[in-house]
Amino acid sequence: MIRNELSNKKPLNILEKIEESLEKLNDKMEIMIEIQKNSNTNGNNQKASLSLPDASLDVMTLLSMPDHLRKTAMAICRCGRATAEEISEQTKRARAVESAYLNQLVIMGYLKKERKGRKAYFFIDRETQS
Amino acid sequence: MSKIIAVHSYKGGTGKTLLSVNLAATFAKNGKKVCVFDLDFRAPSLFALLKTPNADYWLNDYLNSTCEINKTLLDLSSKIPGNGKFYACLANPATEAIRDMSSKDRKWEMRALGRLLALRETMIKDQKFDYLFFDTSPGLQYSSINAIVAADFVVVATTGDRSDVDGTKRMLQELYNLFEKKTGLVLNKVLDASATAKKTEMQNKIKADYQVPMLGMVPCFCEILRAEGNLIFVQDKPDHPFTKILAEMARKIETDEVN
Numbered sequence: 001m002i003r004n005e006l007s008n009k010k011p012l013n014i015l016e017k018i019e020e021s022l023e024k025l026n027d028k029m030e031i032m033i034e035i036q037k038n039s040n041t042n043g044n045n046q047k048a049s050l051s052l053p054d055a056s057l058d059v060m061t062l063l064s065m066p067d068h069l070r071k072t073a074m075a076i077c078r079c080g081r082a083t084a085e086e087i088s089e090q091t092k093r094a095r096a097v098e099s100a101y102l103n104q105l106v107i108m109g110y111l112k113k114e115r116k117g118r119k120a121y122f123f124i125d126r127e128t129q130s
Numbered sequence: 131m132s133k134i135i136a137v138h139s140y141k142g143g144t145g146k147t148l149l150s151v152n153l154a155a156t157f158a159k160n161g162k163k164v165c166v167f168d169l170d171f172r173a174p175s176l177f178a179l180l181k182t183p184n185a186d187y188w189l190n191d192y193l194n195s196t197c198e199i200n201k202t203l204l205d206l207s208s209k210i211p212g213n214g215k216f217y218a219c220l221a222n223p224a225t226e227a228i229r230d231m232s233s234k235d236r237k238w239e240m241r242a243l244g245r246l247l248a249l250r251e252t253m254i255k256d257q258k259f260d261y262l263f264f265d266t267s268p269g270l271q272y273s274s275i276n277a278i279v280a281a282d283f284v285v286v287a288t289t290g291d292r293s294d295v296d297g298t299k300r301m302l303q304e305l306y307n308l309f310e311k312k313t314g315l316v317l318n319k320v321l322d323a324s325a326t327a328k329k330t331e332m333q334n335k336i337k338a339d340y341q342v343p344m345l346g347m348v349p350c351f352c353e354i355l356r357a358e359g360n361l362i363f364v365q366d367k368p369d370h371p372f373t374k375i376l377a378e379m380a381r382k383i384e385t386d387e388v389n
Contacts (some may be wrong), residue, residue: 056236057240058236062309077243080244080247
């Protein structure tokens with residue numbers, strides 16, 4: 001009986017691990033796609049636009065952002081800390097879209113990202129940015 | 131429903147502070163718990179209008195993270211008739227404080243935005259405030275835009291003055307629109323607004339011109355000028371037309387009926 005349960009759990013665990021790995025891969029691919037996009041549009045400025053560590057997400061920055069990113073940035077401003085899923089509930093856009101925009105904001109240095117278990121949280125690091 | 135209301139304008143002298151205080155006082159008179167904030171750090175004026183005693187802590191201190199919001203709140207409920215609660219959170223009028231606030235960097239402004247956004251949790255959710263009013267400084271200033279971003283609804287005060295009209299139009303299109311903020315226009319100091327026909331005509335013109343809903347129209351009252359900022363009209367002159375116009379504005383805000 002116990003052995004049976006264990007053997008049932010094992011494939012489930014393996015599947016969960018596979019899913020987790022796939023999600024991580026997905027995140028990495030989204031970042032790569034964003035980098036690719038940036039290099040296509042910015043040409044020589046690519047390096048400058050990608051190396052903005054700890055850029056501040058203040059209102060003037062929000063104002064100068066393209067509309068699609070501003071919407072995401074405003075939502076994270078209100079939450080402080082959220083997953084792509086939570087942001088997508090606010091903006092009424094697809095989770096995958098928000099995930100891509102959030103990752104782009106991370107690359108630009110405006111947000112930080114941290115993994116807790118299977119979830120990825122995005123947040124504004126207001127305290128250490130002094 | 132709008133809980134945090136920013137009162138803003140393109141130019142100075144459009145009546146933001148008078149509107150903020152009297153709108154807040156109208157809600158307090160209706161039994162609500164309200165707080166009015168002076169976010170005009172370059173030219174603080176709320177302390178003078180409310181004739182408050184010197185505060186120990188200012189809004190500046192809260193935004194500087196040197197104290198929590200409760201230390202800055204002055205309970206002025208006794209100034210308003212009825213069971214409502216009326217609080218004020220003032221900007222420090224000392225020259226040194228004004229100088230300090232105008233030399234803040236982007237990172238400080240970003241943290242200040244975080245502190246303003248946090249008021250929704252601490253004041254509205256935890257302390258059950260019904261409405262917060264942000265009285266801002268005119269034009270595109272960090273403190274004003276922070277207030278607009280943190281607010282649910284922006285009351286835009288404007289006069290018919292030529293120097294104000296174009297700037298206000300641009301601000302409506304390029305600022306509030308970009309932040310997707312609900313806005314309501316208050317046309318202040320209107321001359322010849324007594325005739326009903328003229329009023330409707332004017333309202334339609336404003337709607338077509340600015341492409342935003344009107345919250346209200348305030349005629350130019352000599353009594354307001356004569357009072358030299360010494361009265362909270364809603365409290366001191368309950369039967370004055372200005373008080374009635376404000377009551378109508380408050381009703382529109384409360385019922386989400388700005389169109």
